[in-house]
Amino acid sequence: MNDQCSFIFSEELLKYKFNSDHPFNQFRLKLTVDLLHRLNALDPKQIVPPRMATDEELSLIHDPSYIEAVKMAGHGQLPQTVAENYGLGTEDTPIFPNMHEASALLVGGTLTAVDQVMTGQSLHSLHLGGGLHHGFRGKASGFCIYNDSSVAIKYLQSKYNARVLYIDTDAHHGDGVQWSFYDDPNVCTLSIHETGRYLFPGTGNVNERGQGEGYGYSFNIPVDAFTEDESWLQAYTQSLKEVANFFKPDIILTQNGADSHYYDPLTHLSATMKIYREIPKLAHEIAHQYCGGKWVAVGGGGYDIWRVVPRAWALIWLEMTENSNCSGSLPQEWLDHWQGKAPVTLPINWDDPNDMYKPIPRKAEITEKNLLTLEKALYPIRHYQKSESS
Template identity: 50%
Template sequence: MSGRAVFVHDEALEAYGFGGDHPFNPLRVRMTIELCESLGLMEGHRFVSPEPATDEDLTTVHSLSYVRSVQKAGRDEAPLSELLDYGIGTQDNPIFPQMHEACAHVVGAVIGACRLVVGGEAEHALCVSGGLHHALRSKASGFCVYNDAGAAIARLKEEHPGIRVAYVDTDAHHGDGVQWMFYDDPDVLTFSMHESGRYLFPGTGGVEEKGRDGGTGYSLNVPLQPFTQDPSFIECFEETLPEALRRFRPDLILSQNGCDAHALDPLTHLSATTRVYEHVPRRVHELAHELCEGRWVAIGGGGYDIWRVVPRAWAALWAAVSHQEMPETMPGSWIAKWGGQSPVALPNLTRDAAADYPPIGRAAQIEERNRRTVAELKRKVLPLIEEGPRP
C-alpha cells in the first residue's frame, strides 16, 4: 500500500462559495487543481468522486433543526429572521442557492476520504475543499456551514469503536468548531496552532482551553503572536506537535491545512511563507508513518490570497501527500491562463524567496513570547495526555 495516495474531488465541490466579493472564493480550488495538473503532480494519481453527506452523517455533529434550516435557506423557504439565530444570512455566511447541497457534498468528500484511508484502500488522501472548522452544532460561523472534519471524525468513531483520531489544524484561525465537538473525548486529540484569539476571529484558542472531564489534556492550543515568521512558527510546531502525537499514538491523523498564516493573506496578521506550507505537511506525513502506518487525511481550510498563495501552498500539500518533490518553476501555461484574471502579478517560482521576507524588527520579541506560550503548554497540558497503546 506504500505510496498510494488519492485526491478526493469533483467539480460539484467547487459550488461551495458565497458569491460576489466574499473572500471565500471556490476559484482557489480550481486554480489548485489545475496547478497540480500543470506541474505534472497528478500523473499516475486519480481523482475520486465523493458522495454527498446524508442527514444521518450531518446529525452526528449538527442538530437536525439546524440542518433543516440550512436546507430551507438554500431553497429560499424561510425568512431571514428565522435563520439569523443559526448564523445563516450574516455577512460572513450569506445565503446562496442550493447551500445545503454544496455544503453536504464537502462533508461527504471528507468522510469518504477518511473511509478510504481507514479501510486500507489508500494510504493518504487529500480533499482541499474540506477544512470548514468553525461550524458549530447549530450555527454557521466564519464562512463554515457544516463541519466536515467533525462529521468525519464522528462517523469514524461510530464505524470503528475505539479508534483514536488526531486532528491537527495549522490554519491562522483557531479550529474552534472541531475542538468543542470533542472537548470531553480522550479518543480525539485536537491540536490547533493559530494567531492568538486576542487579535483574530474567533477569539478563542488559548492554552487554558485544554478539554474537560475525561478529555482534559486532549485539546491543545498554540496561540501565536501577530507577525510570527517562519522560524518561530516552525519552532513552535516542532516543540509541541511531535511530542503530543507520540504520547497520544493515533490510529489516523486528520490535518487541516489552511494557508491563511501567509504574510500576503489579507485577513490575518501572521507572516509565514511557503516554507511553512512545505514543512508542516512533510512533518505530518513523517509522523503518520512513524505512528499510525501512514494513515493520513489532509484537508484544506482558510486562505484568502487566492492568486499567489493558495494554489502554491496546496500544490505543495499534494506533493507531500503523494510522495513527490515540488517542482521549482511555475508552469507558463498556468500563469498565462490565470494571469489575465489576477489583480496582482503571479509568482514565477513555486517557493517564496527568503530575501523577499526578511526578519521584521520585532522578531526577537515575538519569538520570545511564542516560546513562553509553548513552555506553558508543555508544562500544563502536554503531560495530561496519557500514553496511547503501542503496536
C-alpha cells in the same frame, strides 16, 4: 514509502459559493488542481469524486433542526429572523441557492477521504474542499455551514472505532472542532493559530485544555501577530512531535488552512512558503510513525487564492505522493494561462524571495513570547512524563 494516495475532487465542489465578493472562494481548488495537472503530478486515476453526506451522517454533529434550516434557507423558505438564530444570512455566511446540497457534498468529500483510508484503498487521502472548522452543532460561523472535520471524526469513531489526532494549522483557531470533542479523551486536538486577541474567533487560549474526561486532550498554541517562519515552525514541530507521542493516534486528520502567509488579507502573520513545505512533511512522518501511514488531509482558510493557496496546497499532494517536482520555477504554462485572469502578479517560483517584506522590528520579542506559549501548552505532557519517570 511509495504510498497509494487519493485526491477527492469534482467541479461540483465549486458550488459552495456565497457571492462574488466574499473572501471564501473555492475557485482556489481549480487553480490548485490545474497546477498539479500541469506538473503531471495528478493522475486521473487518483481522483475520486466526493459523495453527498446523508442527513444521518450530518446529525453525528449537527442538530436536525439546524440541518432543516439550512435546507430551507437554500430554497428561500427561511425567514430572516429565524435564519439569524442559526448564524445564516450574516455577512460571514450569506444564504445562497442550494446551500445544503453544496455543504453536504463538501462534508461527504471528507467522509469519502476517510473511507478511502480506513478501508485500505488509500494510505493517504486529500480533500482540499474540506476543512470548514468553525461550524457548530446548531449554528453556522466563520464561512462554515457544516463542520466536515467534526462530522468526519465522529464518523471515524462510530464506524471504525478510531482514536483521532486532529492537527489544525489554519491561522484561525479551530474552535468548532475543539468544542465538539472537548470532553472526549479519544480525540486529541492540536491547533496552532494567530492569537485570538486580534483575530476571529477569539478563542484558542493556551489554557483551553479540555474538560471532564477530555481534560488534557486539547492543545492550543496561539502565536503572536507578525510571527515569522522560524518561530512558527518551532511551535509546530515541537508540539506535533510531543502531542503525537503522548496520544499515539490510529489516524491523523490535518486541516491545512493556508492563511498564515504574509500575503493573506485577513490575518496578521508573516510566514512564507517555507512553512507550507514543512507542514505536510512532518505530518507524513508522524502518520507513518504512529498510524501505519493513515492520513486524511483537508483544506481550510486561505484568502490569497492566486499567490499562496495553489502553491501551499499543491505541496501537500506532492508530499503525499513523494513527488519531488516542487522546486525552482512554477510551470510556465500555468503562469501563462492564469496571469491574464489574476488581479495580482503571480509568483514565478515555488519559494518566496527572502526580501518579501521589511524586517520585523519585534522579532526577538515575538519569538520569545511564542516560546513561552509553547512551553505552557506542552507543560501537562512534560510534567506527566517527568512524574512517570521519577
